[in-house]
Amino acid sequence: MDIDLSQVEHWIYGAEGNETIVLRYIGDNSRFNGYVLRLKKQSPSPKDQGPSPQFSLNFSNQVITPLIGPEYMVPLSIVGVSKDFLQAISSKIEMHRPERRRSRRLDSTQRWGFLAPDLTYQYPWAVELKPKWGFKPASYKIHPKHRHIKKRTCRFCMHSCLKHGRTDLEYCPLDLYSRNPTRVQRALKALRREKHLHKNYQTHGGYQHELQDDSATPWLDELLQMVLCHDPILTRLHRLQRRLDHMDIEHIWNVYTSVYDGKPLPGVFDIDTWKRVVERFKARSSSSSSSQNTEHDNDYQQHLFEFVLSMIFKDCSIFISIAEVQNTNTCNTHPTLRHPQFIRLSNGNMYEYKINLVDVDLKMMAKIPYWYELDQRIVSHTISMDYVKHCEEVVWESEDER
Numbered sequence: 221m222d223i224d225l226s227q228v229e230h231w232i233y234g235a236e237g238n239e240t241i242v243l244r245y246i247g248d249n250s251r252f253n254g255y256v257l258r259l260k261k262q263s264p265s266p267k268d269q270g271p272s273p274q275f276s277l278n279f280s281n282q283v284i285t286p287l288i289g290p291e292y293m294v295p296l297s298i299v300g301v302s303k304d305f306l307q308a309i310s311s312k313i314e315m316h317r318p319e320r321r322r323s324r325r326l327d328s329t330q331r332w333g334f335l336a337p338d339l340t341y342q343y344p345w346a347v348e349l350k351p352k353w354g355f356k357p358a359s360y361k362i363h364p365k366h367r368h369i370k371k372r373t374c375r376f377c378m379h380s381c382l383k384h385g386r387t388d389l390e391y392c393p394l395d396l397y398s399r400n401p402t403r404v405q406r407a408l409k410a411l412r413r414e415k416h417l418h419k420n421y422q423t424h425g426g427y428q429h430e431l432q433d434d435s436a437t438p439w440l441d442e443l444l445q446m447v448l449c450h451d452p453i454l455t456r457l458h459r460l461q462r463r464l465d466h467m468d469i470e471h472i473w474n475v476y477t478s479v480y481d482g483k484p485l486p487g488v489f490d491i492d493t494w495k496r497v498v499e500r501f502k503a504r505s506s507s508s509s510s511s512q513n514t515e516h517d518n519d520y521q522q523h524l525f526e527f528v529l530s531m532i533f534k535d536c537s538i539f540i541s542i543a544e545v546q547n548t549n550t551c552n553t554h555p556t557l558r559h560p561q562f563i564r565l566s567n568g569n570m571y572e573y574k575i576n577l578v579d580v581d582l583k584m585m586a587k588i589p590y591w592y593e594l595d596q597r598i599v600s601h602t603i604s605m606d607y608v609k610h611c612e613e614v615v616w617e618s619e620d621e622r
């Protein structure tokens with residue numbers, strides 16, 4: 221069943237990112253109850269042809285899911301949308317969109333969208349975190365002049381210094397990934413000042429509000445700290461980021477420019493190529509670490525594809541849905557999502573929560589020169605400012621290590 225003009229009044233503005241706008245459903249059709257509709261925004265350049273909807277769906281199910289685990293994924297389905305619906309909804313939501321986002325409207329030439337479970341369905345509280353880079357690169361391919369700097373200060377802290385000239389008081393992702401309660405608390409406190417990396421939501425009667433004050437934070441901070449120290453999600457993200465980016469952008473850029481020299485890479489929109497990349501990555505990860513840097517050095521396509529995957533995991537968000545529970549026999553879970561977990565806080569109250577990974581769409585290979593140029597700018601700035609910060613990385617080889 222397509223979504224058409226007659227249903228415009230049942231969909232309201234929910235949220236948006238760079239590439240998509242999310243609508244929330246407030247009607248009474250059981251097919252859409254508890255779901256959101258994700259629609260594509262106009263491309264910045266008409267020449268930018270992204271992947272087909274079927275590829276995007278397969279990429280989520282067959283590439284990202286086997287890496288992070290099905291329990292964290294949001295199941296998607298493709299749904300048809302009419303041109304009249306898109307034009308009408310675009311006008312209706314315009315006034316609700318943040319002003320800074322309004323330069324790109326909905327793409328009214330598309331004929332499809334994605335239906336996904338509403339992660340706030342029956343959950344009054346939600347937290348969205350963008351944890352960013354949780355590791356420091358240690359590749360032997362890094363230029364000797366940069367090696368000790370990249371080993372000492374993490375990428376996020378160096379980038380913050382470039383953007384804001386900030387000091388050691390700011391957010392360091394390596395604290396968040398440490399599973400050390402004191403460091404995780406410090407990271408959460410620092411994250412509250414980074415509005416683009418941390419959002420708290422409250423949902424009332426189908427409408428979701430972003431909380432601007434800190435009224436909810438004492439219990440929420442305790443809950444988040446406990447969840448992030450015990451749930452394997454950050455350990456998995458850390459391991460994927462580090463292992464998929466085992467060459468560093470300095471070498472990846474060399475491969476991209478010297479081997480492919482700007483020519484289109486074969487297989488970028490071919491799902492079987494991506495599946496092979498994942499299988500080979502997993503086989504390498506489970507074999508001895510000594511083979512990591514030698515056996516596959518000449519497998520240029522594998523390096524580039526793995527690097528793009530690492531960039532997806534460095535830029536994704538984790539969405540934590542939370543509800544207070546009076547009675548553990550009742551649970552709020554959405555029928556298509558993983559069963560929630562339970563946690564009791566020091567105030568004696570019991571909460572249920574579930575974690576999902578969001579913003580895991582394919583990133584374009586053509587961004588490699590941009591990523592390299594940014595990396596070099598960040599490192600040069602750190603050197604020229606004589607910026608010294610020691611970011612401590614904790615490496616968990618197993619999710620069960622405590």
Ligand SMILES: [Zn+2]
Nearest residue numbers: 374377392611
């Ligand atoms: Zn840091």
